[in-house]
Amino acid sequence: MDILTPKEVGAGNDIMSSVKAIQYYSDVLLYGESTSDLTRGLPIKPTGKNEFIRTGQKCSNGQDMYVYVKGIPESKGGLPMKGLVPGFLQDARYAFDVNALLDTMTNNAYPECKEVEMPVGAVGSKSTEKRWVESARISKKKYDCTICKSDCDKSCAFENFTDKTPVTATAITLCILVASYFLFCKK
Numbered sequence: 207m208d209i210l211t212p213k214e215v216g217a218g219n220d221i222m223s224s225v226k227a228i229q230y231y232s233d234v235l236l237y238g239e240s241t242s243d244l245t246r247g248l249p250i251k252p253t254g255k256n257e258f259i260r261t262g263q264k265c266s267n268g269q270d271m272y273v274y275v276k277g278i279p280e281s282k283g284g285l286p287m288k289g290l291v292p293g294f295l296q297d298a299r300y301a302f303d304v305n306a307l308l309d310t311m312t313n314n315a316y317p318e319c320k321e322v323e324m325p326v327g328a329v330g331s332k333s334t335e336k337r338w339v340e341s342a343r344i345s346k347k348k349y350d351c352t353i354c355k356s357d358c359d360k361s362c363a364f365e366n367f368t369d370k371t372p373v374t375a376t377a378i379t380l381c382i383l384v385a386s387y388f389l390f391c392k393k
Contacts, residue, residue, distance in 0.1 A: 209234055210248065238279060238288030252288040254278040254297075255328045258337040265319035265338050272337040274324050317342065 210230065212218065217227035229244045238252035254277035263271045279293035319338040327333045 208249070215248070234289055235291050236289040237286050238290075238293075239286060241286075252279050252293065252329050253290060254293050255331075256324065256326050258324070258326065258335055258339075264316055265340075266316040267319065267338075269319060269321075269338040271317065271319055272339055274322070274337070274339055278329055 212227055215227040215230050216223035218224060226244045229242055230248055230250070233239065233241050233245050233248075233250050238250065240246050240248060240250050256274070256276050256278055258272040258274055261271045261273055265271045277293075277297065279288040279296055281288055282292075318341045320341050321336055321338050323334050323336045325331065325333070326335045
């Protein structure tokens with residue numbers, strides 16, 4: 207998604223167009239969609255893409271193992287927060303998930319995998335791909351959802367793919383950052 211320049215939004219022409227520009231950038235940063243009459247019709251949509259990334263490992267059946275990355279921000283708690291900032295925070299939360307690293311180090315060299323079909327591409331893409339993903343990362347409900355598409359509610363295919371909650375990893379990361387601050391920055 208291309209973000210419009212202040213001139214393209216009309217900022218600076220008069221007070222109302224400047225307010226419109228402020229609303230536009232708020233919608234882009236926080237919501238990923240228009241939230242007022244001021245920004246209706248402007249090109250605002252969530253950014254990011256969903257994709258499979260090859261891990262470099264092999265599954266127990268000899269297939270290449272992939273991990274599914276949901277890069278399009280999701281709404282949480284009924285709020286339509288799908289802009290750049292919530293997307294960045296969602297990505298950071300999973301980037302600092304040490305559970306995945308620990309699992310990789312402690313699991314079998316050739317983990318058991320399941321073939322799943324998931325949506326890939328940017329917002330609005332109807333494309334899907336089938337890849338082999340580590341079974342431990344998929345709940346039965348989510349696996350069934352990728353198989354039975356017609357019987358599943360559409361939201362299940364767009365849930366976070368991994369079952370492991372990143373809360374523990376986030377807490378550990380936060381503790382490390384705070385401890386580092388006090389050790390190296392406090393004088």
